[in-house]
Amino acid sequence: MATTHPTPFRPHRLLACAALLVATAAGAQSPHVVKPGETLWGISGQQLDTPLRWPEVQQRNQVGEPRLLQPGTVLYFADGRLVPEGAAVVTAVEGRASRKRAGVPEQVLTPGLPIQAGDTLITGTDAFVTLGVAGGSRVVLPSRSALEVLAIDANTVRLRLIEGRVESQVHKQQPNQQFEIRARSMGLGVRGTHFRVRDEDGVLTGEVISGEVVVQRTAQAEPPLVLREGRGAVLLESGPSQAQGLLPAPQLVPETTARNDRTFRFTPVAGAQTYRLQLARDERFLLPVYEQRGPGPSFTVPAELPSGLYQLRLTAFDAARLEGLPGDGTVYLPTVEGGAGGQSTSTALPDGRVEVRWPGIAGQRYTFELSRSPDFAVLLVNEPAVYATGMTVGPFALGGRYHWRARQATPDGAASAATGFGGSFDIPVR
Numbered sequence: 001m002a003t004t005h006p007t008p009f010r011p012h013r014l015l016a017c018a019a020l021l022v023a024t025a026a027g028a029q030s031p032h033v034v035k036p037g038e039t040l041w042g043i044s045g046q047q048l049d050t051p052l053r054w055p056e057v058q059q060r061n062q063v064g065e066p067r068l069l070q071p072g073t074v075l076y077f078a079d080g081r082l083v084p085e086g087a088a089v090v091t092a093v094e095g096r097a098s099r100k101r102a103g104v105p106e107q108v109l110t111p112g113l114p115i116q117a118g119d120t121l122i123t124g125t126d127a128f129v130t131l132g133v134a135g136g137s138r139v140v141l142p143s144r145s146a147l148e149v150l151a152i153d154a155n156t157v158r159l160r161l162i163e164g165r166v167e168s169q170v171h172k173q174q175p176n177q178q179f180e181i182r183a184r185s186m187g188l189g190v191r192g193t194h195f196r197v198r199d200e201d202g203v204l205t206g207e208v209i210s211g212e213v214v215v216q217r218t219a220q221a222e223p224p225l226v227l228r229e230g231r232g233a234v235l236l237e238s239g240p241s242q243a244q245g246l247l248p249a250p251q252l253v254p255e256t257t258a259r260n261d262r263t264f265r266f267t268p269v270a271g272a273q274t275y276r277l278q279l280a281r282d283e284r285f286l287l288p289v290y291e292q293r294g295p296g297p298s299f300t301v302p303a304e305l306p307s308g309l310y311q312l313r314l315t316a317f318d319a320a321r322l323e324g325l326p327g328d329g330t331v332y333l334p335t336v337e338g339g340a341g342g343q344s345t346s347t348a349l350p351d352g353r354v355e356v357r358w359p360g361i362a363g364q365r366y367t368f369e370l371s372r373s374p375d376f377a378v379l380l381v382n383e384p385a386v387y388a389t390g391m392t393v394g395p396f397a398l399g400g401r402y403h404w405r406a407r408q409a410t411p412d413g414a415a416s417a418a419t420g421f422g423g424s425f426d427i428p429v430r
Contacts, residue, residue: 033091033111034073036281037376037407040066043075067377072130072138072286074112088115088133088152092287095127095143120148120162128288133157137170137179138286150182158182165198169284170211182218186235189214195227196323203321207232207246215241232322247272249327250296250314262301262333264312269324272296272316276323279310283328283375307333308420309374309405330374330403332422334359346404346425352395358406358421360389365409374403374424384409399429 032047040058045051058066061075072091090113097109100120107113109121109129123129123145131139134154141147145164152158155176159166161183170179172192180189181197183204188197193211198204206215208227215225215235225241227233233241250266264277277299281287289310292299312331316324334344344358360366368391370381381393386406396402405422 031089031112032075034069034071034075036071036287038069038071040069070284070286071282072132072284074132088131088149088157089113090115090129091132091138092130093128094287094289095124097121097123097127097129097141115149115152117149117151120146122146123164126290130286130288137168138284140167140169140286140288142167142288142291161197161199163199165196165200167194167196167285169194169286183235185217185237187216187218189216198323201321204235204237205232205322206235207323209325230325234320234322244320244322246322247316247318247324249325250275250316251327252312252314252329262303263298264301264314264331265298266296266314268297269316271318272324273319273321274317275299276315276317277301278313278315279305279331280313281310283311285311285313285328301333305333306420308407309333309422330424334421344421344423346423348425349392349394353392354394354396354402354425354427355390355392356404356406356423356425357390360406360408360421363387366406367409368404368406370402370404372398372400372402376403376405394427396427399427401426 032043034043040054040063041051044054044057048057057063057075063069074089074091090109090111093109093111099107099109099113099115100122101107102118115121115131121129121131121141123141123143125143127143129141131141133139133152137157139159142165145166146162147166148160148162150158150160155178157179159181161181166181168179168181170190170192173179173190178189180187182188183197183199186204188195188206190211190213193213194209195211195213196207196209206213206227208229208231210229212229213227215227215233225233225243227243230246231243232246233243235241247269250269250272253265253267274293275296276291276293278285278288279290279301281289290301290305309330309332312329314327318324332344345356347355349355364387366386368381368383368386369376369379370393371377371379383391401424403422403424405420407420
């Protein structure tokens, strides 16, 4: 059993947040899309042959705080321009998705691919695409959806939802900037917000999670409909559309986190007809990997999804088929039958330390991390080479919840996102 204590703060091990830029030289290294767990230190070592050049990557990409590097960020390594002015970039792809462009064959989407006006993005079953645009805004296109890029430059983003749904996280816009999503005869414009537009089963809806959205029929001069935070509307092509409050988020049943299965149970929401579960690799849900819709009050995640830590989101649909506010949390998918099996445990020891065990394989190399936050932004323990199936950590000066994860190391020493274990434990507040 390996023993460790909290390690000193080391900036190069932490994550940072950067806005999307479009600058690299043609013929130089391809842009790099940040994956969960990556740091500027590691990316610099991989792309520039030495981790000591991480400040260059930080400065060139205008990375503010290296501890907050967001998965899905696109980093460039040389001056010049690879993505044309007025283009967007695919920052994440899960499953099969493609780009249609006039005069060229349909192309499979990959991270780093530039998108320009006139392109149409299409997602297949169980596929997700995240699109980054100027200013750091993000657009997520879930499964079985199609989105046309009507216009895109430094000041204008105009998209058309052909079918399915689209979820946008828009950074605060300047007075001369415009972000608009069109669907049928409607245009939804924002200044900075988080909202959804869905055209599913013959019903067009708009739902605002935060901020404010102005809905206007494109061919009529009637007063616009203003949707504020926590409200939505079924958008009618004739007659007035009425804003109404969205259903609250479903809450996971507390016992769910203690079970060694992949079934998540939640408390039914009054007025809900159906529910949706989504899983992602990041807290902002810019890297979604799975979703399921059903009557509730539980969802079971299939064995095909690798074990490990995920962000979970639950929403409820009302009788008008409006999708409610999201409830997010961190969950762990255990290994299913045929895998390593067993159950992770955390046991408090008499001396104030905690013994953590996971159902891994003795002799296999794991990376072990401990943090106060579920996104592991600041690491208290970071052990890159653990050849046991357990760790003893502590004692702890501060009470509260601690999160841990153990991930199988790849031959080059990196942590595998596909094979891992994790959980949390509580230290009493003194």
